[in-house]
Amino acid sequence: MDSFLLGLIAGSFVSIGAYSVLIGDNPLSKFTENLYMGILGGFIFATNWNYVRTSAINPVLQGNYIFVVAVILCVMLFSRLKIEWLWLSRYPVAVTVGAGLGLAIRTSVMADFLGQINATVLPLNNINNLVMIVGTVTAAAYFIFTAQMEGPYKYVNQTGRIFLLAAFGVTYGQTVSFRFELVIGRLVDMLRPEVALYTYAMLLLVALGLGYGYYTKKIKWYSGR
Amino acid sequence: MQIPMILTAVIGLLMIIEFFFPMPASVTSLNVTLRSFVTIISATALILGTIVLTIFHTKKVGTRGSEWYYSIVYVVAFVVTAGLGVLNVRDTTFLWIYNNMTSPIGAALYSLTAFYITSAAYRVLRARNWNAAVLLVCALVVLLMLIPIGAILFPPVVPLGEWIRSFPSGAGFRGMIIGTSLGIMGLGVRVFMGRQKEHLGIREERRDSE
Amino acid sequence: MSLMDKMLALDQRIIFALMFIALAFPILSPVILPMNIQQYSRDSFEFADSIPSGSVVLIEGGLGAATYPQGGPGLEVQIVHLLSKDIKLVFFSIGTETAAWTVTAIDNALAKLPSGVAAENGVNWVHMGYVPGGESGVAAFANDIRSVKTEDHFGTPIGQIPLMSDINKASDFAALFWWGGSEGSIPFGIRQIVTPFGVPMTGMCTTNEVPNYTPYINSGQMIGIIGGVRGSAEYEYLMGMPGLALGQAMATNFGGLLWALLVVLGNVLYFVARREGGAK
Numbered sequence: 001m002d003s004f005l006l007g008l009i010a011g012s013f014v015s016i017g018a019y020s021v022l023i024g025d026n027p028l029s030k031f032t033e034n035l036y037m038g039i040l041g042g043f044i045f046a047t048n049w050n051y052v053r054t055s056a057i058n059p060v061l062q063g064n065y066i067f068v069v070a071v072i073l074c075v076m077l078f079s080r081l082k083i084e085w086l087w088l089s090r091y092p093v094a095v096t097v098g099a100g101l102g103l104a105i106r107t108s109v110m111a112d113f114l115g116q117i118n119a120t121v122l123p124l125n126n127i128n129n130l131v132m133i134v135g136t137v138t139a140a141a142y143f144i145f146t147a148q149m150e151g152p153y154k155y156v157n158q159t160g161r162i163f164l165l166a167a168f169g170v171t172y173g174q175t176v177s178f179r180f181e182l183v184i185g186r187l188v189d190m191l192r193p194e195v196a197l198y199t200y201a202m203l204l205l206v207a208l209g210l211g212y213g214y215y216t217k218k219i220k221w222y223s224g225r
Numbered sequence: 226m227q228i229p230m231i232l233t234a235v236i237g238l239l240m241i242i243e244f245f246f247p248m249p250a251s252v253t254s255l256n257v258t259l260r261s262f263v264t265i266i267s268a269t270a271l272i273l274g275t276i277v278l279t280i281f282h283t284k285k286v287g288t289r290g291s292e293w294y295y296s297i298v299y300v301v302a303f304v305v306t307a308g309l310g311v312l313n314v315r316d317t318t319f320l321w322i323y324n325n326m327t328s329p330i331g332a333a334l335y336s337l338t339a340f341y342i343t344s345a346a347y348r349v350l351r352a353r354n355w356n357a358a359v360l361l362v363c364a365l366v367v368l369l370m371l372i373p374i375g376a377i378l379f380p381p382v383v384p385l386g387e388w389i390r391s392f393p394s395g396a397g398f399r400g401m402i403i404g405t406s407l408g409i410m411g412l413g414v415r416v417f418m419g420r421q422k423e424h425l426g427i428r429e430e431r432r433d434s435e
Numbered sequence: 436m437s438l439m440d441k442m443l444a445l446d447q448r449i450i451f452a453l454m455f456i457a458l459a460f461p462i463l464s465p466v467i468l469p470m471n472i473q474q475y476s477r478d479s480f481e482f483a484d485s486i487p488s489g490s491v492v493l494i495e496g497g498l499g500a501a502t503y504p505q506g507g508p509g510l511e512v513q514i515v516h517l518l519s520k521d522i523k524l525v526f527f528s529i530g531t532e533t534a535a536w537t538v539t540a541i542d543n544a545l546a547k548l549p550s551g552v553a554a555e556n557g558v559n560w561v562h563m564g565y566v567p568g569g570e571s572g573v574a575a576f577a578n579d580i581r582s583v584k585t586e587d588h589f590g591t592p593i594g595q596i597p598l599m600s601d602i603n604k605a606s607d608f609a610a611l612f613w614w615g616g617s618e619g620s621i622p623f624g625i626r627q628i629v630t631p632f633g634v635p636m637t638g639m640c641t642t643n644e645v646p647n648y649t650p651y652i653n654s655g656q657m658i659g660i661i662g663g664v665r666g667s668a669e670y671e672y673l674m675g676m677p678g679l680a681l682g683q684a685m686a687t688n689f690g691g692l693l694w695a696l697l698v699v700l701g702n703v704l705y706f707v708a709r710r711e712g713g714a715k
Contacts, residue, residue: 011326042305043323048531091232099240105241113407169359182504376471394646
């Protein structure tokens with residue numbers, strides 16, 4: 001059996017473990033969740049270590065000593081593990097948050113604030129433009145929490161809410177489709193002709209195992225609806 | 226506390242000023258270096274996160290906490306994967322474990338919500354009032370627009386769905402983007418003025434000292 | 436307990452089982468139905484098609500384990516599309532996992548390439564790999580690639596990559612393709628590359644994120660978008676290369692209908708119960 005097919009079968013097995021949580025929390029699903037966290041943790045650790053090694057440690061070893069500062073800041077971050085030393089970790093965090101906020105603010109003004117306002121200044125010559133202008137203004141005004149809900153503002157608020165609900169409704173419809181696509185993506189691999197038999201066999205095994213566990217009350221049956 | 230606060234403000238302002246005004250080459254070069262530091266620190270923060278999680282599970286095994294045996298699975302999986310990856314991040318066994326174990330479980334776990342979202346919709350997605358009806362109708366029309374059979378059974382859902390998504394919903398999201406942008410700017414001003422200090426770990430320190 | 440009460444209090448595992456069957460059945464017995472092309476997908480495709488030969492474009496590969504089945508087929512077809520037009524591709528990813536999946540997309544795309552199309556690593560394409568730091572990382576990468584990357588994803592030093600010899604910042608690219616998956620990272624591209632450098636951009640995200648980005652499309656900051664598996668299927672169709680995405684898009688039919696039916700049924704039961712004074 002080649003490693004590709006073995007991989008597909010292994011993937012199918014662990015997927016069944018993950019899906020078994022739909023019946024209710026059970027030992028197989030908990031095993032799978034912890035396995036997932038462990039491997040993902042290891043993967044994140046190794047790949048990020050590789051980045052730090054190639055981008056900070058190697059340059060220092062090659063004589064680019066400015067990166068000593070980066071290495072020191074990284075080491076300081078680990079002081080969060082001990083509360084007495086936590087103050088040391090504030091320096092790398094300050095660098096990250098300061099740069100992150102600065103970079104976000106400087107372009108958010110142009111891209112998100114002015115860019116979107118510019119795009120809303122439209123001629124009132126068709127229904128789509130009217131919807132866009134009224135919707136944007138009222139939806140943005142809905143987030144003014146300091147104004148009293150009375151007078152004309154009450155109607156602005158109510159109109160804004162309708163537009164926001166339309167936005168949430170559209171997102172909800174799209175999310176439902178997205179979640180189905182996720183299941184289908186997994187099932188396509190699990191039900192490949194060369195893997196399907198293994199999937200069915202594993203499914204039967206899990207059903208028998210869990211059935212026995214629930215029957216003998218060794219696994220608690222989730223009775224909520 | 227004062228020095229990290231000032232450091233946050235100075236670095237933030239350096240990034241902002243560089244964007245709007247011509248700066249000497251030394252400042253631009255400093256900013257480039259600072260940005261590369263940020264990527265390195267961010268990568269280290271993720272390493273630290275995995276270490277914290279591993280310490281939690283190791284302690285759980287050591288103290289025989291509730292369901293500690295599952296933590297053994299975590300620790301073994303972490304040590305094996307991290308070990309192989311640190312030795313060689315392009316190692317085929319390391320990549321095989323990732324591709325064939327984590328990826329399928331991750332995909333399956335993310336997709337679980339498809340089932341919960343359906344059950345929840347059956348129970349609570351009701352047209353109880355006009356506001357709820359707007360949400361329900363928009364969701365239904367857009368879903369039918371997205372599934373190929375929807376366009377065959379109810380052809381008007383395609384233009385209607387695309388219109389709702391582009392205009393009423395687009396306007397709603399545009400309002401949110403403008404609001405979020407104002408929020409980012411407001412947060413920035415507060416952090417740079419030292420009025421917001423949570424990012425420096427004030428809460429953790431207070432919680433642990435209590 | 437009346438039948439209606441029983442139906443309202445249905446065990447959720449029955450709904451789960453029905454949904455499983457509805458989603459698995461079309462995979463086992465596929466039916467292909469005609470499908471219209473969404474305007475956003477068409478705009479995105481036409482944008483990619485309009486890029487002149489010889490240009491260098493930047494691609495953010497943000498598809499992970501969960502999102503690759505939806506966006507992967509589309510990304511693979513787009514790589515084939517661009518390489519066939521002799522466009523050079525520079526990939527990068529802002530996640531560790533997604534950097535690995537971008538390699539999968541490149542490998543699969545290279546296997547689909549028509550014979551005679553040049554696709555040499557380092558000459559026609561290069562994968563710069565993982566860039567940490569989220570939006571700050573994107574800004575750093577966009578302003579000075581060499582300040583954050585010393586080697587590509589496969590360990591080749593950047594100085595030894597011919598394609599990268601004249602490239603060091605975002606303005607060196609003719610276009611940006613942001614395959615963000617479910618990262619929610621498309622605004623990073625708009626804020627850190629489109630706005631400061633004026634590079635035109637299109638992208639892909641999962642179906643649920645499409646509405647979030649419609650304001651950027653309406654304002655012209657982004658040119659169309661490929662939305663989830665449906666968008667990928669449409670790209671495949673427009674390229675004349677129907678594949679995995681098309682089959683998956685068709686498989687959403689029964690699940691979607693079941694969901695719609697359950698919602699309608701839930702509402703009918705609710706209104707009947709409310710008329711009888713039982714529903715809360």
